[in-house]
Amino acid sequence: MTDPGRAVVDEQSFTVRRSIHIAAAPEAVWRAVTEPELISRWFGAAELDGRGPGAAGTLSWPGNPPIPFRVEAVDAPRSISYRWSNDDAASSTVDEARSTVFTFTLEPVDGGTRLTVVETGFETTSDPTLTMEQHRQGWDSELDELVELVTR
Numbered sequence: 001m002t003d004p005g006r007a008v009v010d011e012q013s014f015t016v017r018r019s020i021h022i023a024a025a026p027e028a029v030w031r032a033v034t035e036p037e038l039i040s041r042w043f044g045a046a047e048l049d050g051r052g053p054g055a056a057g058t059l060s061w062p063g064n065p066p067i068p069f070r071v072e073a074v075d076a077p078r079s080i081s082y083r084w085s086n087d088d089a090a091s092s093t094v095d096e097a098r099s100t101v102f103t104f105t106l107e108p109v110d111g112g113t114r115l116t117v118v119e120t121g122f123e124t125t126s127d128p129t130l131t132m133e134q135h136r137q138g139w140d141s142e143l144d145e146l147v148e149l150v151t152r
Contacts (some may be wrong), residue, residue: 006018008136014122014132016135019117020107020143021111022146022150026106028068029115033079033080033104044061083101085098087125095114097124100122103117103120
């Protein structure tokens, strides 16, 4: 059983959050949110030059320029945080002035894994309200794809 809870925007704290129950082992979910070859199957085409904090790379979607992202923190197998550029940053590195951080937290629960993603830092974007709504929609669709991948 999978709970498809929807992402929510908190305009006061400039965050987007979504928690879902996935009928899959935490190990499978952890691999899906940390291994570039699996991230590429549900999110965007991911390339990373390493695995730990400081590892950098890009996320790409068809018809769009690559978005720089970087691993910020890892507490395996419980959480991982990534920072990525926003506002169509044209740099090959993360734009610290226009970036947000998204953190995946995994919790083993009866029948699978509770996965929570929290994205913060939208106040640094050029249009926080619009960007939060776009990312809310994105987390809804992308995490649905993650669920499909790990529950097959």
